[in-house]
Structures are given as C-alpha cells and as structure tokens.
Amino acid sequence: MTKKISIVGASGYTGGELIRWALMHPEMEVVQVTSDRFAGQAVYKLNPNLRGFTQLAFSPVKELKTDVDTVFLCTPHEKAVPYVKKFMETGAKIIDLSADFRLKDKNEYAKYYSEHQAPELLGKAVYGIPELHREEIKKAKLVACAGCLATSVILATAPMIKSKLISVSGIIADAKIGSSAGGAAFDISTHHPERMGTVRSYKPKGHRHTAEIEQELSAINGSKVSVGLTPHGVELIRGISTAVYAGISSDITDIKVWKAYRSFFADSPFVRLVKDQGTLYRYPEPKPVIGTNFADIGFEIDQEKGRIILMSAIDNLVKGSGGQAIQCFNLMNGFDEKTGLWYPGYHPI
Amino acid sequence: MTKKISIVGASGYTGGELIRWALMHPEMEVVQVTSDRFAGQAVYKLNPNLRGFTQLAFSPVKELKTDVDTVFLCTPHEKAVPYVKKFMETGAKIIDLSADFRLKDKNEYAKYYSEHQAPELLGKAVYGIPELHREEIKKAKLVACAGCLATSVILATAPMIKSKLISVSGIIADAKIGSSAGGAAFDISTHHPERMGTVRSYKPKGHRHTAEIEQELSAINGSKVSVGLTPHGVELIRGISTAVYAGISSDITDIKVWKAYRSFFADSPFVRLVKDQGTLYRYPEPKPVIGTNFADIGFEIDQEKGRIILMSAIDNLVKGSGGQAIQCFNLMNGFDEKTGLWYPGYHPI
Amino acid sequence: MTKKISIVGASGYTGGELIRWALMHPEMEVVQVTSDRFAGQAVYKLNPNLRGFTQLAFSPVKELKTDVDTVFLCTPHEKAVPYVKKFMETGAKIIDLSADFRLKDKNEYAKYYSEHQAPELLGKAVYGIPELHREEIKKAKLVACAGCLATSVILATAPMIKSKLISVSGIIADAKIGSSAGGAAFDISTHHPERMGTVRSYKPKGHRHTAEIEQELSAINGSKVSVGLTPHGVELIRGISTAVYAGISSDITDIKVWKAYRSFFADSPFVRLVKDQGTLYRYPEPKPVIGTNFADIGFEIDQEKGRIILMSAIDNLVKGSGGQAIQCFNLMNGFDEKTGLWYPGYHPI
C-alpha cells in the first residue's frame, strides 16, 4: 500500500535526490517537501531534471504536515531534534539524513559537533546502513542514515574486521570525493575556477565521519578500532572512491578475503564485488556507480608490504545519502529492499 | 506481450546503451547481442554499469539468431544493408541505428558516404524521429534512427520551419558535443590529455548529418532548406547543446514561437520547452537531460539583430541514439511511447 | 628604464593576472596593488601561484599612491572614471581594463551599461587592441583594454571586413568561454556542481561586448557592421573559442583569405594563423594558448552554404585582459611589444 511521505529541508542536494527517487518509487506518495528559503517555488526550478515530472512546490516549515507515514529529515546538522520529537508523537516513521542521531555516545557527538539536545533519544535510533543493521532497520521507528564518507569506509572495512583479517589499529582511509558532497551552499572554495581540477585535502585529520566509522567498526570488533580518515576533494560532482589501507598477517589469501566479503554481503543486493583482471574497470571506480544505489567493493593484498588495500566506490548522493534512505524506507515498511532502486548506471558517463 | 529482440554490433557505446535500456524495459527480452571482436566476453566487462544485471555475453555474428521480433542494428555505416535484407526476409521489425537508411536520395548518400548498396530499399525506411514521423513509425517495418546532431538540430528547427517563422536560407547550427558521440574507438584525438578541456571544431563544414537535417526540414518546408552545421567537441562525455541561428521577420513574437512549438510537440512527451527567466537553468543545457530520453528546447528572439536563437539539449546516446530507438520500438509494437523510457535525470550531475 | 606601476582593484582574477605578468616583466616595478576588501592581506594568499615570488600585500584605496609611471585600473565597470581623472592630473599613463572607456559613443554606453559619468573623456581613450591601434596606443595617455569576447571576435573578423571578403550584415559569433571570465565573485551559477560540465547560453542576445565589436568593425568598414554575439559557458577555466559565421561571395578563395590575414597581422607577433590539415590541432583551440598572449586564428570556407567560418582562440585572462594590457604598456612606453610576454604555453594542458 502506498505510503505518504514528506521531506523536511528539501531544497538541498540530498533533498532533491530524495524527491527524485520518491517520485519514481511505486509505493511512495510525496505529500510535502519543505523549505523556508524556497517556499512557494516549484521543485523543478531548483532541480531541472524534474521538469515534467512534478508540479510540487516547496512549503514553508510553518505549514508542516504531520499526517504522513514516513518523514525524511534533510535538515542541517544539529537541527533535526525538534522534528524527531514532533514526529515521534505522531507515530510516523522517521528517517534522519542529518548527523544528529548517528552516534550512540553523546560525548562523541559533543566532540565532533556540539552538545546534543536530546541525548536520551540517541539510543532509539538505528544506524542506517542496511548491510550492517538490516533486521534492526526493519523494526525501527527512527533511522539515522550514515554519512557518505562513512558509508564508503564502513562497507569496505566491516567484513574484514568481522573476519579478523586486518589489524584494527593504524587503519588509514584516503577518500576522493566529488563536490556535491558539500551541498548546495556555495563559497569561494566551491567557485568553479577554484574548485575545478583540484585535489584538495580539506580536512586531513579529525573529519566528523571518523566518529561513526569507529563506532560501527568497534561494535563489530568488540573493542576499539581506530581509523585515520583523510578525504580529498577531486574533480567529480558525484562519487566517492575510497582506499582503506590496513595491516595484515602473512597467512591472508585472496580466497579468504573473497569469502569474508561474500559471507558478509550474502543478502545485500546493492553491494557488488569487483576484482576483475581482464577488464579496464578491474577495481571499484565511481563512474559505474554514478546515479545508482550500488556500492562496489574490491581489494588487493600487498603481501610484500604487509598491507591490504580495500577499495570502495559509491555515489555520495545515492548510496551515500538519498538512495540509502529509500533502502531503509523499504525495509522499515516491509517492501523488498530493491523497490524503486534497482537501476543500473550509465556507461560511459 | 514481451518481444524478443537482438542487437547486432552491440559492443560500441550505442550498443551498450541499447542493452541497458532493453534490460530494464518491461516488454523486451534480449535474446542475443553480437560482436565478433568481443565474442564470448560478458557484456558487463565492457559495460561496468551492467555488473549484476546480466550474464549475457556477446555472440559472434556467424551465430546470428534471426528468430526475433525486432532487431537493432548498431553496425558501422555502410555495413547495415546485408542485415536489413536478411531480417526483411524473416519478418522481424528492423531498427537501424547506422546512417544507411536515413537518406531518401541515393545521390545524397553517395555524396556524404559512398555509393549505396541497396538504393531500392531507401524508400522503405521511415526516418526515426517520432516527433516528426510518429504515425509512419507505428506502421514501419524498417526504421532508420536519426543521427545525434541531426536530432538536436531538427527538433529545435522543424516547428519554426513548419510555422514559417524563420528564413529557410542561411540557417547556422553551432553544436557542442561530448566525446561519447565518437564511439568506443580511440585514437590520438580521443587520448585524454589531448581531448580533455578542448573546444575543437573537427568538421566545420560538410558534416554528414547535414544531409538528413536538410532532407527533413526541406520536406516540411516543401522546398529546399539550407543549413550550415558546425559541431565542436567540448568537455563532456554525454550531451549535445545546439544553437541554431536563423533570420526572422520583424513581426515575430515570443507568443508565436511558443505556439508553434507547443502545437508541433503537442503529443510528444519527450520534448520539454525551457525558457524560464527565474532559474539558473533558464535555457536548455545538457546537464538536466544526461541519461534521459528528453530533448529540451528553448529560444530567444534577438529582434535588434534580426535573428532568433533556437536552443536544444539532448543526451546523444539516449535521445540521440539508443533511447530514440527504444521509443521507435514502442511505437512499432503498439506500446505506449514512454514505456521503459520515462525516467528523469539526476541533479547535480 | 624600469617603470613604476600600480594596479587599482587588484584582488580579482584580472588583477592577479596583471600582478603575475608585472612581477616577471623586466621593465616593471610594482609599487602598489590596491583592494579595500583584502587590504593588508598578502597577494600570494589569493594567488597561490605567486607564493615565493612576492611579499606584496594589498593596500586600501585610501592609501592610493599616485607617484607611478603607469596605473592599471581593474575596477568594476562604472567605477573607473574617478581614477582616470585623478591619474590624468598626475601625468601617469593609464590602462583601464574595465569597460568604461571602450566605447566612443555615450549613447551606446548608456544602452549597454548606464549613463556615462565623464562622456567628455571618451574621445581621449584609445581602444586597446594593438593589432588594430598600434600606432595610437604608442602615443596614448589613456588606453581602454578590450573585452575578452570582443578581442576574440574582432581579431578573427577585422581582417575580413577590411578586405571586403565577407558580408557585413548577419554576422553570427558563437563563443565558448571558461568560468574565469566571470571573475572571482561567486554565486549559485558558479557553484562547482552547477557549473562543471555545462554548456550554458547565459546571454544569447544583447551581450555588452557587442557594442565594442560593432564599434571597431564598423570603423574599419566605414559603415555599420552588425554582429549577433552569443556566448556559452563551457567546461574550461581559461579560454575562449569563437566561431564567427559570415556570408561570402562566390569568388572567395583560401588564398585570398590567407593574404588578408597575413597582411593585416604582418606586424603582430601575437597572432598565429592556424589551418593545418596534417595535425590534430588543425584549427585554433584554447589549449595551445592557455597561459599565453597569443591569439590563434583560422578559417574554413563553406562554399556550398555560402558562408565562411572564422575561428579564434585566446586565453581570456591573458590576450583577453592582463596580457593585452601589458602589451599596451610596452607600446606606450617604447618597449618592444613582446617584452615580458614572449612565452609559449604548455602541452598537454
């Protein structure tokens, strides 16, 4: 049965992506999208791809509809709490795409963001990576979708942690990420002449997604896992390519790694393992996942240097954000996980 | 009822695009894709986007299956004739994406390509732009899909010709086109360091698509229309943006132009008119049509210079090639024109 | 003898480019660069290429030094007049890179900009394209450098007008231009995810540079020349590629066109004629001129369509702005035109 959904804070790139997928989803009816800044403006004016697909306009937040089955929150970080409280009262299912409910530990939230406004609710949220928390998501009332960088690191690394194939200290994650991850807000750093063709280390240490990565990997490991995350802005609009470098013991083999991944992702239709010597695209790359909900995962063992290179590629706005949220929606509402999401990308793109 | 289809010469970008759309189409079953060069190789090795969607492999041409409902020909120019003859015998519907059956006049074909091998068949083909030939396509056994540049010029210009709003002499079409239009074959001109960031006038005069543009526009006009086509390779993979410059008489108005377009495209779901002062995307641009079958069309009257600027944007591999072919397939087989094609693009992309 | 120069309004891209060239020029000493917004800040903080080359910082305008030999004005349009008046009193040579003194006719200025604040001075300025006004520039006290698009159109077209080889009505100029031409100010239209990969017709009619193009070409022709200019933002930071379409009479030949160009540019070291069938770069393209003061010019006669395609490529920030200004400086001060400017570009770039 079709579900009524709304999207709060829908004028950014994450909101636009959600609107797109929701409009095409066979079981969703979009009843409202809110934006104070663009209130009254047609959605397709900000999202020219949607011209001809919807006459929907943004509503001001003061006209917020609460009579929905599921609400998606695309508010800025530290702004989701009031909406979560409000919709918890109405009984709507809540999918929060901000960072506000990703962390279980209020101290970690305070360290990376600010003091949390509703720490008592942190325990009620399920972290929204279905490949890790599928069963909990099915039962959840509140899902906190993962950060895009976190998704790319966790999917590549979690199976290795679980199978005890890598060292849990000194893990390095070097990510290359497109400009859309910064959102629709602009400044000199996103000005085309300054941003085009750059390889920019904008946050070499202390990136906020470190907290959720370590939380999730540590939970799998049973004790603290430490990850040094360093993202680089590169010449892409969409896409994250991440290389995770980790220590290995000498008895690791390709077969063991394959098995660990296959086992971990046995029920995960959106993870594709890519390690294919005969082709140009022999490791994960952003291009084949652009516009899709796939996470492509691969690896190479460098026995001589005592390390393994784990590789992942996702579209930050789909698997790293809007598509992940739709996947959670499907699970929370009893639909097949793939509903409305099962599309290949384009080649070449 | 599901139709069995095959694709001959399927290893290039047009073939890959067709495979993608066919796999997702609710009424198509792909029974064979051929390529001598890549015979035996899995389709997803060349099309990494299709990993997880098909285990199909390329068949050698000697194993050609003729028991299909519709065959798509993606052979190089001047190679389609034998296949057309063969499938005419089997009764299959034929959609030729090469240039071999686009022109009605064998002399024009000889001028721009070479002597035609089966001039007697030229009259049997319908030119595959549904917006011009919808009813004929519905009844056709052989459809010749239009060239990508031709599609972009014709869709912007035909309504103006039909409504007698522009001068039919001295029309200039300046097109900007992505690198995928050159296909999967590579040489120094497509080598990334030489091709990236270029604006290259590779065929300032005498481009082959001129012939089909003039054929179609002249047919609408009732007498010769002359178009000077000059394409430029620009920094895109997918996409064509075309500006058509034509002379106007002084009594032209925005309303008249709007009416001419709206009337011409009244039954054409894949044409969107774009002229929207309040937005960033106020004229057609490639970005909102990437990955879609849409043609975005717009215009600006420059009364002071006695000219009108007509603008169109398409994805050369979709509306300019594979998507157009699927649209023709739908019409030829009695399906709704939009079947399997009704998807919006992505933003930003 | 080394000349003391200053640059007013130096914090934008044109100012940065001028600083770069001035620092490397053997006959220039930069005594001041002004910017109220960035007063006190080191030049290399905005221009990371200049790290290690200068410790110069921006001065506030209130500390303006007038004891200079030549002043370069990089103020916004409609802001140069007070500086021109001030420096005319000091006897400094003035090179204005804004649009304020390009037009001779105050009505044209009013039409495209606003009412001019000092129309009595319009006649004192020399238009700063050395290939047209070399001798006047040598004697000038006030030079108004040309707009970047205007430079690209005029250099390709002026020799054809002078030699009466093309029709002077119905000329169409379709330009493709990089994002740096919009300057260092940013908004949503220059936000990387919205600007990357676009082909955007941002001003299809009525572009301000039309006025100076028509002024200069009409002066050569002896009567009104009409040009319809339509620029497109494309995926470049630097560079303009312009195609000019003009009508021809049937007796035009390649040799006549070559002769017209060679004669016109006989003493112009920075114009290179490019029409070279044996090579990949057989017509002008932006890549070989990036970072240089060259204007590459080429053409193709399309006898069948009664038209000629004139092509030019420049770096908008060098030949279209800062480099052109240095070239004028050289002429005004009796130096060889090439001084400090005679560098090739890079390949590939």
Place this chain on the structure above:
Amino acid sequence: MTKKISIVGASGYTGGELIRWALMHPEMEVVQVTSDRFAGQAVYKLNPNLRGFTQLAFSPVKELKTDVDTVFLCTPHEKAVPYVKKFMETGAKIIDLSADFRLKDKNEYAKYYSEHQAPELLGKAVYGIPELHREEIKKAKLVACAGCLATSVILATAPMIKSKLISVSGIIADAKIGSSAGGAAFDISTHHPERMGTVRSYKPKGHRHTAEIEQELSAINGSKVSVGLTPHGVELIRGISTAVYAGISSDITDIKVWKAYRSFFADSPFVRLVKDQGTLYRYPEPKPVIGTNFADIGFEIDQEKGRIILMSAIDNLVKGSGGQAIQCFNLMNGFDEKTGLWYPGYHPI
C-alpha cells in the same frame, strides 16, 4: 656560454616538455631532437604550443648527432643503455629521463623492470633529485632523473626520515595523478569517455617507483625503509598530489616538523612549504604548481591517530620530469639552479 644540447626520443610528452623549456633557456641551444616515428615532422605539429617558437623538425635516430654538450634521453625504459654508452665515449653530459639508471641494485632493476643490460654502469649514475644530491649532480657525467611519483613521495618524506620524526615501517603513499603521466601513447584506458572523471587505482601494489623511493629513503635512513605506494588516476592532465601517511611518536610537534623541512630544503629554491590556515590553498594542491618546477610540501599532525599526513604537489611533467632535468642541467654546467626555470604558475588554472 651556451651549451649545445640534443634530446633523444623527443616525440612524447616528456620530450615535448624538455623542448619547450630548452627553447626558452638562456644558456641552451637545441641542436637536435630525434624521433624515428615522427622523423621529418615539425616539432610544433605535435606540440601546438610551440607554433611560432621553432621550425625544428624531428630527426631519425640514424642521423644522431653526438657533437653536443649535453644529451637528454627520453627513450622508453630499457632502451637508454646504448645511448648512454655512446655518449659516454663522446664526453657529453648525459641526463637520462628513463628509469634505466635510477636504481643502484641490479636485482631491484630486474625485479621491477627486466635484467639490466649494463649493470656495471649503475654505480656511475647520480639520482637526479637536486634536493637530495645537489653536490653530486654538479660533478656528475650521468644523471638519472627520478620518476614523477617517486619525486612527489621522496620530497615530502625524506626530511622526516632524516630527522627521525616518523616511523620507517608501514609508510603509505596514496598518490593522485593526471593522465599525462601515462605519456602520449593511447589505448582504451586513456580514451576520453573512459578516462574523464575517473578515480582509478591502476596499480595498487608493486608500482615500479616503489624501488627508487625505498632506495633513496633507505639511504638517508641508514637501513631499510618500506613504503607502500598506491597511485590513482584522477581527472587531471598535469599534476600529482600525494598524501604520505606515517606513524609518529607522541612528542612530535609542528615546530619540529617545520624545522626539519626548513633545514632540509634550506638551499632548495623550488620547494615551497605550504601550511597556511587563513587561505583556501592551505595545503599543497596541484593547481598552483601546474606548469612550474615547484614542489609544494605541507603536513598535518594527527596526534589522536598517531600519524602524520605529509602532502606534496608537483607538475609531473615539470618537477617530475622535464623541469627536474633542466635543473640538473643547470647544476651540471655550473649555472644557477633556477636558470630558465624561475616562473610562477597561473591562477586560476
């Protein structure tokens, strides 16, 4: 006194770059450039940037001139030995840009390349990074220029090794590199639609430059240093951005790192230290070094993760190849190191 130089194997990108710099160098006269494949063809046909700067044409190798002061070898790997032998007899100074004389250990050469043809000569070559071997280069007859990736890793890392500030085991180097590093030879992997917008891990382990990196760092360290190098092709033509991740002890400070770098590079004009919180370009990036011989170096200490991130940016064709060779030429011939190389880049580019 002007030196006569020649370039063997000059038709590739490294050769083209050398020709460019040599033509502009005040102390060099280019007497010959060889290429069998392009023999007889004008240099500017392959290097469109050099149009107007030289009428030089490629000579076939059989016409090799040996009466030169310095010869630059741009031959493919494993092809330089015969030329080295020949020019050693003539007494010419030899600067080899291939990999053939970079390694001191013939076993390492065999492991990464093939069996060396003249192992007895390995000891005669000086590794061509002036920042490490300035005094030896001044006296050398044979210099082996470093690989581009090796240069980027070594310059960032050597001072840290020398000052014992980082752990010498488990060093990870993640490099992002432009397409020009692959040279002028093309295949499907460099075809624009396949290469544009990629982040491609093409050699995650075992890259050949690992050998020279470890050789040089181990020599400084006095015992084996192990580096895991993983390069990624990204959307650039020119440029390398490298992040080196290394373990640190807890008493490291910014000041100690600064001192180590400043001391190491005290006499090195082409290294710029970049760590500048107040600006957009606060760490090294490729854009400010494009077209220059600079290596920009920066760092960030991540005390919490027990690691330091070292960052470097160079132009692979200049500091990573042709410019480095010119710098060696200057040193070998008693010229100032900066001669003919002291140019800033462009901004924005």
